[in-house]
Amino acid sequence: MKKQVLISGASFAGLTLAYWLNKFGFGVTVIELGKDLRTGGSPIDVRGEALDVAREMGIYDQIKANEFVHTDEIVDADDQTLVKFAINTLPEYLGDIEIHRGNLVEIIYGAIPKDEVKIIFGNSIAALVQHEDHVEVSFEKGERRTYDLVFGADGTHSMVRKIDFGPEEEFKKFLGVYFAFAATNHIQTGRPGSSGIVYRELGKQAVSYEFLNGVNSILVFRAPKLNWNYRDREQPKQILREYFAGNTNWKIPQILDAMLVADDLYFDEACQICMPTWTKGRVALIGDAAYAPSFFTGMGTSLAMQGATLLAKELYANEDYQIAFANYNERFKPFVESVQARVDHSLKVQLPETEEELQASFAAWSNQQ
Numbered sequence: 518m519k520k521q522v523l524i525s526g527a528s529f530a531g532l533t534l535a536y537w538l539n540k541f542g543f544g545v546t547v548i549e550l551g552k553d554l555r556t557g558g559s560p561i562d563v564r565g566e567a568l569d570v571a572r573e574m575g576i577y578d579q580i581k582a583n584e585f586v587h588t589d590e591i592v593d594a595d596d597q598t599l600v601k602f603a604i605n606t607l608p609e610y611l612g613d614i615e616i617h618r619g620n621l622v623e624i625i626y627g628a629i630p631k632d633e634v635k636i637i638f639g640n641s642i643a644a645l646v647q648h649e650d651h652v653e654v655s656f657e658k659g660e661r662r663t664y665d666l667v668f669g670a671d672g673t674h675s676m677v678r679k680i681d682f683g684p685e686e687e688f689k690k691f692l693g694v695y696f697a698f699a700a701t702n703h704i705q706t707g708r709p710g711s712s713g714i715v716y717r718e719l720g721k722q723a724v725s726y727e728f729l730n731g732v733n734s735i736l737v738f739r740a741p742k743l744n745w746n747y748r749d750r751e752q753p754k755q756i757l758r759e760y761f762a763g764n765t766n767w768k769i770p771q772i773l774d775a776m777l778v779a780d781d782l783y784f785d786e787a788c789q790i791c792m793p794t795w796t797k798g799r800v801a802l803i804g805d806a807a808y809a810p811s812f813f814t815g816m817g818t819s820l821a822m823q824g825a826t827l828l829a830k831e832l833y834a835n836e837d838y839q840i841a842f843a844n845y846n847e848r849f850k851p852f853v854e855s856v857q858a859r860v861d862h863s864l865k866v867q868l869p870e871t872e873e874e875l876q877a878s879f880a881a882w883s884n885q886q
C-alpha cells in the first residue's frame with residue numbers, strides 16, 4: 518500500500534515536495550489555504566543547486582524561457598541616477614535566474630500530474646494528533662483524515678509549525694526591519710529602459726519596480742520591535758506615517774500617499790525562522806516554515822526547492838522515515854545556516870546605518886558595471 522502524505526502549502530516548497538514524493542510512489546495530498554494558487558509577489562531568484570533541481574524536474578528550460586531580465590538604477594533624493602546596473606549580468610549572479618514569482622509557482626504546479634496528486638484549495642489544517650503509526654488531521658472545513666506523514670510547507674507564519682512545534686515567537690529572529698509593499702500604478706519612474714528604481718538613505722530604502730505591466734513600490738526601514746498586531750490593517754499605515762511623513766526625498770511622498778489608501782498594502786517585519794530541528798515525530802517542516810532566510814538574502818525560493826528535494830530523496834532512500842528525517846536535519850542544516858548568515862551583509866548594503874556604509878553601497882554596484 519502507498520504511504521499517504523499530506524502537504525500543507527502549495528508554493529515552492531510544497532509543490533516541489535509533492536512532485537518528488539508522487540514520483541517516488543507516495544500517495545500525495547496538498548492542501549492550500551488560498552482559493553487558488555497564490556501567484557502574487559515580486560520577482561524571485563532561482564540560484565545554485567536549485568537550478569540543478571529544476572533540471573532534474575525537467576522545468577529548467579521553462580524557467581529560463583520566463584527569465585526576467587532587467588536594468589535597475591539607484592537614484593539620489595533629487596531623482597538623479599547614481600548607478601545603473603543589470604543584475605543578471607553581474608559576476609556574482611551569473612547563471613542565476615530571476616523570474617516572476619507567479620510564473621515559477623505555475624511552472625512547478627504544471628509539472629505535477631493532477632490525476633495522481635490531490636490538490637485541495639481553500640482549506641487548512643486545524644489540528645494534528647500524532648499517533649505511533651499515523652497522524653490524525655482535522656481540517657478547518659470539518660473533515661478528519663489520517664496520514665502516514667504530514668509536511669508543513671505553509672510559509673513563514675506556518676500553521677503546522679504553530680500547532681506541532683510551538684508559537685512563532687520561539688523560532689522567529691527579528692531583523693530590526695519592517696517593509697511595506699503595494700501596487701502604485703500611477704507612479705511613473707520616467708525611465709523606460711529600467712525596471713527597478715532604488716532610493717536609499719540611512720536606515721531607509723524606497724523602491725519602485727515596473728514589472729508585469731504595473732508599478733509596485735516598497736518602503737523598507739530599520740526600526741526596533743514595534744507593538745504591532747499583524748491582523749490589524751490600519752496600524753501599519755500609522756507606522757508608515759510615523760517613519761515617512763514629512764520625508765520629501767525622491768518619490769517618498771507619492772509612495773506613502775499611495776500606501777496609505779492602498780487596499781492591498783502588504784506590511785510585515787523582516788525575520789528569519791531558526792529552529793533546532795525541522796522534524797517532530799511524523800511531521801516535518803520545509804521552506805520558509807522551517808528556515809526562512811528573509812527576502813534580503815534572495816535565497817528563500819532556492820532553499821525551499823532544495824530542501825524539499827533533499828527530504829523527498831531521503832524518504833525514497835530510507836524505508837524508515839525517522840532515518841530520513843534525521844538525515845534531512847543533519848545534511849541540510851550547514852547550508853541553511855550559511856545562507857541565513859548572509860543577511861547581515863545584505864542588510865548593510867541595502868539599509869546602511871552610517872554615511873560610510875551608504876557611500877560603500879553605491880560603490881559596490883558601480884564597481885560591477
Ligand SMILES: Cc1cc2nc3c(=O)[nH]c(=O)nc-3n(C[C@H](O)[C@H](O)[C@H](O)COP(=O)(O)OP(=O)(O)OC[C@H]3O[C@@H](n4cnc5c(N)ncnc54)[C@H](O)[C@@H]3O)c2cc1C
Pocket residue numbers: 525526527528529530531548549550551555556557558559560561618640641642670671672673674675676677803804805806812817818819821
Ligand atoms: C502571496 C505571496 C507573495 C510573496 N511575495 C514575495 C515577494 O515579493 N518577494 C519575496 O522575496 N518573497 C515573497 N514571498 C515569499 C516566497 O514565496 C518565499 O519566501 C519562498 O520562496 C519560500 O517558499 P515557500 O514555499 O516555503 O513559502 P511561501 O511561498 O510563502 O508559500 C507558503 C504557501 O502556504 C500557503 N499557506 C499559508 N498558510 C496556510 C495554511 N494554514 N494552510 C494551507 N496553506 C497555507 C500560502 O498560501 C502559500 O501558498 C511571497 C509569498 C506569498 C505566499
